[in-house]
Amino acid sequence: MHQTAAKTAAALSPLSIIQGQSLFAAMDDRLQEAFAQASQIQQLQKGAVLFLQDDPAEWFYVIISGWVKLFTETLDGNEAVIDMLSAGHMLGDSAILEDGIHTFGAATVEPVTLLRVPCNLLKSAIDRDHTVALAMLRSLSRHRKRQTREIESLTLQNASQRIGCFMLRLCHPGQAEPIVLTLPYDKSLIAARLGMKSETFSRALNKLRSETSIVIKGTVVTIPNLEDLSGYVCSACSSEFPCADLG
């Protein structure tokens, strides 16, 4: 899968990636080209650090393929995984609104292809161009909604429901049952992403199994009945499956 992704990435130009991002869609051709010319496609191995919390922000990134972890580090050395992002997502761009300082770190959790774009170019485009400022507002607003959903989930869903929600968000309504899906990254990362210790994750996964008849073998999850799962998960959430933010 990574090889295919890398091939696809090689066929893509910085310009086509930029044109595919809603933040840049409102820009005129010349500005899009200026961004494309100042950007580079990068292929990184697993574990590469894009930036650390409190680093001055030189670049922001558009993910072309692979998963990137956003994290903060506590004083006693633990890591909070505050988000996991994949293809099509941007990261690091918010630093230009934070005095040019990254307020979290970012690292790859598998081989990742991305486009890196200079922060100062985006900053000056927002400062000069009203349509770009409006596009950035829409982008931040989507982000705000994503975070609100996250806070709600951490507040009200129990550990089993959070795991079920994670799986449900990988499904599409109308998919033929049983639905078979592969976990996108390893279980310890999923646990961290959902704010759980490994032991809690294992116990909660067992409970989810018994409550919803899903079957898990290694990284493959089989969901015999989507309604069983969504009934269990979405009762403790303010939105129903399919989540509106997944379009």
Add this chain to the structure above:
Amino acid sequence: MHQTAAKTAAALSPLSIIQGQSLFAAMDDRLQEAFAQASQIQQLQKGAVLFLQDDPAEWFYVIISGWVKLFTETLDGNEAVIDMLSAGHMLGDSAILEDGIHTFGAATVEPVTLLRVPCNLLKSAIDRDHTVALAMLRSLSRHRKRQTREIESLTLQNASQRIGCFMLRLCHPGQAEPIVLTLPYDKSLIAARLGMKSETFSRALNKLRSETSIVIKGTVVTIPNLEDLSGYVCSACSSEFPCADLG
């Protein structure tokens, strides 16, 4: 205290409240006056609903005094308290970036004085005026940081640390010890705000007492040693006391 606040509010004009908000500071005098003329000061009792999730957004609000709860409601009828806001905070303004729909509900938890401002006025100001769009970007960015901190805390801090963090954020560095403070709203709301059931809150509060020597009588908290408390709380956080976002 509420009477004093109400008196102060009566002495305030919509214009002076608007001028005190950073979102409006970048606007020229005429625009500030247009906002002031279209706005009204409201005094509400405890339990008043400002708007519900999915309501069309007619007004947004600046809190002059008192506490307002932001919440979402789950399908099974539980409430997630996603934020608690007090004097100086704005709420509901983000709806203008969400197709004019409120993505959460808001209700007072005590007598509250606020200024209500028409959403359409802010929307057209952002659409027309670049400096207003930039001010809104800064406002959303502050909000994003607040939410990131929240997610980190829910992910990594245990229940006792979250309660301690809540208390610590009510203190100022350099305050003479022992520090005596009054909880700003009742314990069941604090529990909900911190994403805990009442039983969890009670147990966690007992643990916090034994770990940090704080004393709690009713709504009054005595903190004999700030360093004891911050040592216990901030070890599981990426920032140190005093939190940068409290300026």
